[in-house]
Amino acid sequence: MHSVTKADIHLTDVLIIGSGLAGERTAIEVSSRGLKTTVLSLVPPRRSHSTVARGGLQAALGNGTMGLGDSPDIHFKDTVKSADWGCDQNVVRLFANTVPAAVRQTEQWGVPWTRITAGRRETPDASIVVEPEAGAGLIASKKAKGATKWRTCYVFEGTGHSLLYALDAMTLSLGVTVHDRTEAVSLIHNGQKCLGAVARCLRSGDLRAYLAKATVIATGGCGRLYGVSTNSVINEGTGLSLALDTGLACLGNMEAVQFHPKTMPPTWIPVSEGGGGYLLDRNRVRFVPEYEPENKKLPYRDETARYMQERIRAGLGVDGPHGPHLWLDIRHLGPGHIDRHLKGVDTVCRVFGGIDPARELIPVCPSQHYIMGGVRTNIDGAAYGIRGLFAVGEAACWDLHGFNRLAGNSLAETIVAGMVVGKRVAEYALGHTLEWSSRIVEECLAAQEHRIKSIVSGENGRENVYELKRRMEGILMEHVGIFRKGGGLNNAVAQLQELHQRAERVELISTGRGANPELGSALRLPGMVRLALCIACGALARTESRGTHFREDYPNRDDVNWLKRTLAYWPPGAEQPVLKYEPVVITELPPGNRASTPSLGSG
Amino acid sequence: MGRKLTLDIFRYNPSAGWTKPGMQTFELEETPGMNVFIALTRIREEHDPSLLFDFVCRTALCGSCGMLINGKPRLGCKTFTRDLPARTTLFPLPLFKLIGDLSVDTGTWFRLLALRTGAWLHTSRAFAHSILEERMDNETALKIFEADRCIECGCCIAACAKVHVQDEFIGAAGINRLARFLLDPRDERSEAQHYEVLGSEDGIFGCMGLMGCMDNCPKDLPLRDQLAYVRRRMTAAGLAWGGKEDGSRNRKTK
């Protein structure tokens, strides 16, 4: 090929953008089919956000006393109910049927899953379970909100960590090429087909082009659009922007944002005490009725978050240096129990809060945690509207989660999607040749070079990138959080539109040379504001409440008008997204009452 | 009003065309619950947006933010300003390739280490959808996890006198990572094969046992026990095989 530009051009069969669990599992599937696989990541693969997930993943293995009789059918039902029927039931079925094998496969790759020990044992919420000899040594599970059976498989205090290390080790053994500290900044396409991506090297600041038969977006979530989030600081949703900015692909259900109820300021680490604690307000009143002993149920995450937010709004929160919060009380469980079963919670409290949870109350309040929305794909993981582009993991709207992800279903999704979609990606790549035009590549590179030049020179204006970013975060927190209302959402959309224009007028304070972080933020910001607008516009249009999307002015679920999925498109040059809708597929479980499952208690 | 903090930070950005390193001093007001992550983010956003440093999870789980804080290798997210004097110096971790300022390439170092030492589970088990998991007792799983949970932050490497003089030495993190496979009954490498990687001056026999590693591990890994375990096993293996691969691929005895 004759060189049209100074930039490096890399050729590969499959380009995977993202090296979290979803990207790595896809890479294994693709490269084990003999395809040259190149993975890009902002950070070394093992530092991806997935490593943070301590909790576990749901798989109906049916091992153990409390998992006895579990099946993909029950997992299917729990998932659909949790999703408040907003999910794609074909996908949920495929998922529920595949998880057990996907988990057992990771066992073969060395994940040290926690195993069942025969005999009597105490659980983190202080109930007693007796395990018969027959189950000893099989993969153990614990309970989770919204799961009828105990099916959350875990690796002690580090499920995501051990999974990611095992998968990354597999990619090493398979010879997958990884370019870390490399950020994809735009997709290369010809109006119909994705041909690869332009990326910025975060070591040198140089631009590169990657050309591939198939491109996979595995860039994780976008929690950092919100000011208060449990997400890693690199979770800025750039992968979603890449797809949206083609003007061809669309994002599904961006208004479906999950908030984790119990996170500790000022790091907003989730404090998951396994259901044994109590939530208290400033007067030390327990205010979540479901938590009462006579009524012991485990409410869905979105329900708990609303109880808490309501309490704070009623002025019953506790004033803290990082805003009002509530208390989580686990003192009654006792130091011995906490030391034996809640070590993770204990460490988090001590190290990041300076608190001894056996003796002190833990400050908690809800913060952004997960996005159910993402690049809309079909059941094969293929993006709508553009060929050769796929999406997996939190970045995708495969639509497993609908309007509320079941705890533990996200890690499970990454390995199942990697397995299932990875196979489709490989088939696609095997059936296509590498196609590219030097004109298109050169245009895409030039467009990014031009953006960089104008940001560095400040030719468009004098805006400060960090100031604008904080404004965006604040607008989403205030108006597009746990409680939403028409007036506030209208306000948010108007403010974000103004911000969108200002985001194009950033001028750097620093020189922007080399691996400059300010330039990185400035390049990302307009895309992030577009995502924020997709969330706000979707939320404004959806005049019902479903799962985590709660409209105070429309507090009920409306299956007649809203059993449908939002699809947000961004035509080139537009000022706000164009929203379209598609029906939600119901195959097995018709919409019904979502009441959360009673806790199984002991025994 | 919080305390006034003074941070003296190492600055050198080769990618931005800087020709020589130096120190730069920043002042900021301490806020409640402030850690080095919050402090550096504020410096970047309010004082100098060209400042390079690495944070990802900011909760001591991803291993990105190792740096020398007042001369000691520490994680920036786990170091709270309330535990620091009013004046603090920050340097990048030594030994690793400098990217710029406080950012070093620990990722590449660990990746090359894993490639060079074959740090993945070596197994011939074939996968089928219908296969159940192999049983393992929970004690064994926990032992594997205890080694597996290293976050590859590089603090132990930066603190190891031996790596400084012998850069092929795989250090405590390298030995600990391989111990994870030694402990795993599913790994099919023979003792001789393990010995080939571990039984040398670049492996366990390069360790001088001064425990700079363990004293500085932010995850409190039991490195002393791990190093001792590997030393015992490799010494035994060395005696049995004379340190030579005998070609047998017998499954190790446990």
Ligand SMILES: Cc1cc2nc3c(=O)[nH]c(=O)nc-3n(C[C@H](O)[C@H](O)[C@H](O)COP(=O)(O)OP(=O)(O)OC[C@H]3O[C@@H](n4cnc5c(N)ncnc54)[C@H](O)[C@@H]3O)c2cc1C
């Ligand atoms: C604190 C916390 C705890 C959690 N616990 C659980 C749990 O217990 N169970 C559960 O099921 N779920 C849990 N989740 C959710 C779960 O961790 C995530 O949804 C999941 O790990 C996402 O995996 P992923 O592979 O899709 O993305 P990630 O792991 O986020 O990986 C994204 C990758 O994309 C790369 N990337 C991003 N943008 C670009 C770009 N522009 N160019 C190149 N590379 C890019 C990143 O470098 C990274 O490698 C938790 C989430 C949080 C915040």
Ligand code: SF4
């Ligand atoms: S004991 Fe000393 S020589 Fe051995 S790995 Fe630790 S720091 Fe290095």
Ligand code: SF4
């Ligand atoms: S052993 Fe400890 S100090 Fe060394 S890399 Fe692992 S976590 Fe870091």
